[in-house]
Structures are given as C-alpha cells and as structure tokens.
Amino acid sequence: MTKIKVLDTTGKVGKTIExxxxxxxxxxxxxxxxxxxxAARANRRQAIxxxxxxxxxxxxxxxxxxxxxxxxxxxGSIRSPLWRGGGVTFGPRNNRNFSKKLTAKMGSKALxxxxxxxxxxxxxxxxxxxxxxxxxxxxxxxxxEKLPIEEGKILFVLAKTNINLELSMANLSYLKTVLPSGLNxxxxxxxxxxxxxxxxxxxxxxxxxGKK
Numbered sequence: 759m760t761k762i763k764v765l766d767t768t769g770k771v772g773k774t775i776e777x778x779x780x781x782x783x784x785x786x787x788x789x790x791x792x793x794x795x796x797a798a799r800a801n802r803r804q805a806i807x808x809x810x811x812x813x814x815x816x817x818x819x820x821x822x823x824x825x826x827x828x829x830x831x832x833x834g835s836i837r838s839p840l841w842r843g844g845g846v847t848f849g850p851r852n853n854r855n856f857s858k859k860l861t862a863k864m865g866s867k868a869l870x871x872x873x874x875x876x877x878x879x880x881x882x883x884x885x886x887x888x889x890x891x892x893x894x895x896x897x898x899x900x901x902x903e904k905l906p907i908e909e910g911k912i913l914f915v916l917a918k919t920n921i922n923l924e925l926s927m928a929n930l931s932y933l934k935t936v937l938p939s940g941l942n943x944x945x946x947x948x949x950x951x952x953x954x955x956x957x958x959x960x961x962x963x964x965x966x967x968g969k970k
Contacts, residue, residue, distance in 0.1 A: 762877065764956060765885045769904035772886055777959065781966050782877050784870040794868030797858040798943050808852035812837040812845030865943070866966065872946045873962075881951050883907065888914070888955040890922045898926040898933075910950025915941060917957035938962045 759776040760783045766772040812818075818837035825832060833840075839847040876882040883905055890897055902912070914935045916923060927933040936945060938961035946952065954962065 760877070762882070762884055762959070765883065765905065767886070767901075767904070769906065775884075775956065775959075778963055778966075781870050781963055782874050782882075784867060784874050786871055786875065787867070790864060791868050791871055794860060794865055794943055795947060797860040797865075800856045800858045802944070803856040805850070805852045805854040805856065807850040809846035809849030811847075811849075812839060815843070815845045818844075869941070869943050869946065870966065872943055873952075876946070876952045880906070883951060883953045884959055885953070885955050888916060888923060888953075888958070889920070890926050893922050893925045895926055895929045898923075898930065905953070907951050907953075911948060912951045912953055913945055913949035915952065915954035915958045915962065917955060917961055938965055941965070 760779045761774050762777055762782070763771045764773050764775055812835070815837040818835035822833050822836050823830060836844060838844045873882070885905075890901070911932050911934070914923070914927065914933060915938055916935055917938065919937070924935055927935060934945065934949070936942075938958055941962060
C-alpha cells in the first residue's frame with residue numbers, strides 16, 4: 759500500500775491514508791506513456807481542412823475551347839486540376855481519420871503511471887473535503903493559497919457535481935474541474951497539480967477496479 763497525506767482546510771497535514779500501490783506506484787514506462795499521449799491527442803484531432811476535387815467544383819460542363827487550331831493545349835473542362843479554380847489533386851479532406859488504437863490495458867496503465875508521477879513529485883494534493891459555502895472566487899483563491907501549490911495549472915477532481923465549487927473556479931483560468939469518471943491522460947499531463955478530496959480519491963481508485 760502507498761501512503762498519502764490528507765490536508766485540512768488550513769493546509770496542514772491532518773492524517774495519512776493508504777491507497778493501492780497497483781494504481782499510485784506503477785513503474786514508469788516512458789515509451790508506453792509517450793505512445794498513449796500521442797494516441798489520446800490524435801483521437802481528439804478533427805479534420806477541418808477540406809478541398810474540392812474536380813467532381814465537386816461547379817461549372818465545366820462545356821469544353822472551354824475547340825480541340826484544334828487555337829495553339830493551346832487540349833482541354834476538356836475548366837474543372838481540371840491544371841486550371842485555376844479547378845479541383846485539387848490529393849488535397850486535404852474532412853473525412854480523414856487521425857485516430858490511433860490503444861488497448862484498454864495500455865491506456866489504463868498509462869493513466870496509472872501519470873497518477874504515480876504526480877504523487878512522487880508531490881503534485882497530488884488530497885484534502886479532507888472540497889467545499890465552499892457560497893460562490894466566491896476570492897474564497898477559492900484564499901483556499902488555494904493555503905495549499906502547497908506554486909504557480910501552474912491545477913486540475914480539480916470533484917467527487918460529484920458541485921455548482922458552488924465549479925462557479926467559484928470559473929473565473930480562474932488556471933483551474934479545471936473534472937469528475938473521476940472523466941479523468942483522462944491529456945488533462946492529467948497538462949496540469950501541474952492534481953487536487954481532490956478523500957471521496958474523490960476513493961472514486962478514482964474504484965474506477966480502476968478490475969483493470970490491470
């Protein structure tokens with residue numbers, strides 16, 4: 759088992775709890791982690807650029823000029839890729855698929871490695887209970903100042919939807935909130951700190967139950 763310190767509302771260590779070493783102490787594999795990150799980013803990529811081929815360009819139903827006697831090269835349609843305004847040969851299409859396949863086992867292990875890295879670098883912060891009595895950005899900032907956090911992006915894992923917390927963080931561009939079920943490798947890698955409470959930590963563990 760791996761031990762994690764739990765902070766109270768003042769930022770001091772209140773107690774220590776044990777978590778599964780199978781989740782938070784997985785041996786690092788840089789090659790697998792790199793592969794998983796590339797796959798996750800590729801699966802988010804959308805094909806936006808799109809060019810028309812000669813069959814999609816309008817016009818061109820009539821031969822632009824007679825076959826012989828003009829001194830020009832033969833041409834059958836202004837939709838030809840050789841003509842300005844014609845179709846594009848081998849141009850980008852919006853039906854391209856950039857996705858990469860990654861087995862569930864590999865994806866799960868990569869996420870565990872990222873969690874373990876946060877813990878080893880003291881970037882995983884667990885508090886007793888994440889809550890605010892009212893919507894207040896100032897109170898959220900005051901709470902963050904009590905935590906052992908330097909400058910950087912912070913990912914909050916909330917045990918459940920909490921409107922007060924989410925709206926209190928809305929104006930802080932360096933904060934992002936997710937539910938345990940929505941925790942993903944890209945958000946975890948992009949964040950400098952991961953903050954959650956005891957309930958959120960248990961839900962993160964339960965999401966990995968039965969996964970190798």
